[in-house]
Amino acid sequence: MFPLGVLPYLVGGLLIGLGVSFVYVLTGIHATQSSLLSTTLSYVSKIPYFQRRTNLASREWRLIFAAGVLVGAFIYTLTLSPDGFFVTSVQWWRLLVGGFLVGFGTRLSQGCTSGHGISGLASLSTTSLYAVITFLGVGIATAVLVQTLGVIP
Amino acid sequence: MRTRYLVVFVGGILFGFGLAIGGMAHQEIVLSFLQLKDLGLLVLLGSAALVTAITINLVPRWVTHPMLGGEFTRRQRTLSKRTIIGAAVFGVGWGLSGQCPGSSIASIGVGNLPVLLGVATMFLGAYVMGRYFS
Numbered sequence: 508m509f510p511l512g513v514l515p516y517l518v519g520g521l522l523i524g525l526g527v528s529f530v531y532v533l534t535g536i537h538a539t540q541s542s543l544l545s546t547t548l549s550y551v552s553k554i555p556y557f558q559r560r561t562n563l564a565s566r567e568w569r570l571i572f573a574a575g576v577l578v579g580a581f582i583y584t585l586t587l588s589p590d591g592f593f594v595t596s597v598q599w600w601r602l603l604v605g606g607f608l609v610g611f612g613t614r615l616s617q618g619c620t621s622g623h624g625i626s627g628l629a630s631l632s633t634t635s636l637y638a639v640i641t642f643l644g645v646g647i648a649t650a651v652l653v654q655t656l657g658v659i660p
Numbered sequence: 661m662r663t664r665y666l667v668v669f670v671g672g673i674l675f676g677f678g679l680a681i682g683g684m685a686h687q688e689i690v691l692s693f694l695q696l697k698d699l700g701l702l703v704l705l706g707s708a709a710l711v712t713a714i715t716i717n718l719v720p721r722w723v724t725h726p727m728l729g730g731e732f733t734r735r736q737r738t739l740s741k742r743t744i745i746g747a748a749v750f751g752v753g754w755g756l757s758g759q760c761p762g763s764s765i766a767s768i769g770v771g772n773l774p775v776l777l778g779v780a781t782m783f784l785g786a787y788v789m790g791r792y793f794s
Contacts, residue, residue: 519682524711526674575672580769592771605757606778610785616746649755650694
């Protein structure tokens with residue numbers, strides 16, 4: 508069940524929870540991820556959906572938050588990472604097609620693993636609970652199917 | 661405003677460090693969870709949600725407002741068909757590629773640059789959603 512051990516996952520989850528909690532206690536902001544896609548598009552698209560007031564009000568801090576996430580992962584790579592930098596061997600076409608579906612789906616659903624999975628569940632939102640059950644179930648079915656078709660990794 | 665941004669940046673660093681130490685910047689590890697070979701992602705998601713739940717549900721009982729101003733709210737969304745269809749579409753993309761929005765940003769930080777392809781199409785997917793389906 509845990510070929511790599513439980514500890515990295517537990518420490519990782521606690522740090523993520525700590526980061527989200529820190530921002531919430533001091534600012535009241537729910538630090539979530541996928542809205543970044545819509546709020547950043549407000550810089551380049553005049554479409555009313557992207558120009559909504561909530562997008563304009565949060566687009567700066569969301570970029571700063573994303574920069575923090577990137578820097579945090581970079582610091583880990585330079586310090587505790589056992590094997591330094593890492594490059595995936597998942598095929599380019601899977602990254603491309605998967606990325607498109609992730610962008611489209613998380614925005615249609617108004618949340619991702621972070622927004623629904625962490626902040627939504629922590630807010631005891633039933634909407635988020637249904638979303639999490641759906642993307643976990645469909646994600647598992649898809650990954651198992653892809654593997655069964657012989658596409659590795 | 662500057663202090664708020666600094667807080668958000670530090671929170672992001674913790675989030676990104678946590679994602680990286682928990683293997684989420686490795687699409688192979690995410691996929692091994694979705695193939696049910698390594699259930700670690702559940703531990704990560706569960707512990708992150710639990711810590712956040714304790715904060716969101718308890719801190720507002722002791723402190724009336726966030727220390728730097730603003731309001732304590734819960735993250736609520738109205739349930740609709742879009743919530744579920746969107747989550748299903750996200751699930752297909754997640755299961756196909758092992759990418760999700762936050763972990764993709766963390767991937768760039770660990771030097772996993774092929775994921776930039778996925779980040780580019782994530783923006784494209786978000787654009788198509790906003791342009792044609794909003």
